[in-house]
Amino acid sequence: MSRPTTAPSDTLGIGTPAGNRRFRRRLLSWYDRVQRDLPWRESRDPYWVWVSEIMLQQTRVAAVVEHYKRFLRRFPTVAKLAAARESSVLAAWSGLGYYRRARMLHAAAKKLVRDREGKFPTTAEELRELTGVGRYTAAAIASIAFDHPVAVVDGNVERLLQRVLGKMLATEELWTTANHLLAAKRPGDFNQAVMELGATVCTPRQPKCLVCPVMEMCATRGQLKSAAKPPRQREREIHYVFDGRKDQVLLVQRARDAALMPGMWELPQVTNVNRSGQPWLTLRHSITVTDYVVRVTRSSAPQGTEGVWLAKTRLTKLPLTGLTRKILRAAHFI
Ligand code: ADE
Numbered sequence: 001m002s003r004p005t006t007a008p009s010d011t012l013g014i015g016t017p018a019g020n021r022r023f024r025r026r027l028l029s030w031y032d033r034v035q036r037d038l039p040w041r042e043s044r045d046p047y048w049v050w051v052s053e054i055m056l057q058q059t060r061v062a063a064v065v066e067h068y069k070r071f072l073r074r075f076p077t078v079a080k081l082a083a084a085r086e087s088s089v090l091a092a093w094s095g096l097g098y099y100r101r102a103r104m105l106h107a108a109a110k111k112l113v114r115d116r117e118g119k120f121p122t123t124a125e126e127l128r129e130l131t132g133v134g135r136y137t138a139a140a141i142a143s144i145a146f147d148h149p150v151a152v153v154d155g156n157v158e159r160l161l162q163r164v165l166g167k168m169l170a171t172e173e174l175w176t177t178a179n180h181l182l183a184a185k186r187p188g189d190f191n192q193a194v195m196e197l198g199a200t201v202c203t204p205r206q207p208k209c210l211v212c213p214v215m216e217m218c219a220t221r222g223q224l225k226s227a228a229k230p231p232r233q234r235e236r237e238i239h240y241v242f243d244g245r246k247d248q249v250l251l252v253q254r255a256r257d258a259a260l261m262p263g264m265w266e267l268p269q270v271t272n273v274n275r276s277g278q279p280w281l282t283l284r285h286s287i288t289v290t291d292y293v294v295r296v297t298r299s300s301a302p303q304g305t306e307g308v309w310l311a312k313t314r315l316t317k318l319p320l321t322g323l324t325r326k327i328l329r330a331a332h333f334i
Contacts, residue, residue, distance in 0.1 A: 013217055014164060014181060023164075023214055024183040024190065030213035031193035036061070036200075039069050044188070046120040046145035047078045053140045054101050054132060061199065067096050078120075081106060082113040090264060090319030097287065097322055099261055104132030122146040135175075144188035151178035152191045156198025163202060166219025231289045238292050240267040242280065242331060243301045249315075249333060250307040251324070265310075266324040268301040281330055285323050296327055 014023045035041070038061065040052035051071060055064045074092045075081040081089065086106055093102035108130040112118055120141070121127050127138035142148035153161075153174045161177055162168055169177060183190040201208045207222035209215050243250040251265045279295035286292065301307055310318065315334055328334045 026213040049145045053137045078118045081109040095322040107131045124150045149184040149187045151182040160198040160202045163220045164218045234290045239270045239273045247312045248309045252307045264319045266321045268305045
């Protein structure tokens with residue numbers, strides 16, 4: 001939808017200095033009133049901010065909160081993270097998926113401790129040198145932890161800016177627009193406020209325009225459709241066996257060079273399933289664009305399974321796949 005030719009009388013659109021100021025003022029006062037109480041907002045320690053921003057890549061806020069608290073209890077400082085074994089880091093990451101993020105976080109922590117005594121660089125440019133830190137994450141850390149006036153653009157910010165302006169914007173235009181709008185005195189709050197508004201009000205479907213603090217300044221009021229269709233979810237069925245005895249369970253380790261979740265532990269999978277038998281457990285699990293129906297049979301592992309009997313007490317320290325942890329919980333084994 002294009003921008004209306006005659007704006008309503010109370011509209012002072014963004015793009016002019018006065019309009020930009022108005023946008024900032026409204027956005028920040030809304031954020032001060034309604035911001036969510038999230039654990040990473042309790043401190044501006046760059047380590048806290050960094051961990052939260054890496055977890056929030058590809059994962060929703062609600063799914064991150066408990067993992068974040070647990071991870072920081074386990075690794076409260078960058079030095080503790082750097083000193084940990086990779087398997088412990090992966091174990092603490094279990095359930096968040098995209099394990100490459102955890103490996104890169106760990107590698108970057110080691111480098112920070114080795115080369116800079118654990119001290120973070122403060123500019124977005126230097127932060128980008130950390131493994132796993134791209135343009136978005138560098139700007140988020142620099143603005144939130146160090147008050148540097150750099151804007152962020154993520155999927156939420158992109159949708160919100162395009163709706164407010166009433167037109168699709170190319171990548172560089174998005175970053176330039178966000179940087180013009182940025183509240184230079186409170187860059188970290190401004191960035192978090194735009195993301196928050198996108199995540200909670202200016203949602204992809206059925207945006208809540210009536211409670212939006214910048215509705216009067218918005219060219220489309222939610223009408224601009226996203227160009228990208230949400231990916232179609234695929235359905236798959238997957239079968240595992242739970243081979244348990246007393247306080248032990250048989251698990252197998254995924255290949256170290258597997259494309260997905262390398263080196264992590266899971267229940268033995270079965271490909272040749274006798275469909276007449278009732279599964280012991282059935283549950284649903286989604287990974288990116290695939291919805292799995294997971295069936296678990298309680299039986300011995302198939303002949304030739306190269307599994308290891310592991311005691312229940314060891315499982316908290318082992319990098320289990322998120323699905324394995326979910327099954328073992330559903331089975332009340334852990
Ligand atoms: N999405 C990613 N990081 C965020 C933050 N700090 N606040 C709100 N939404 C976010």
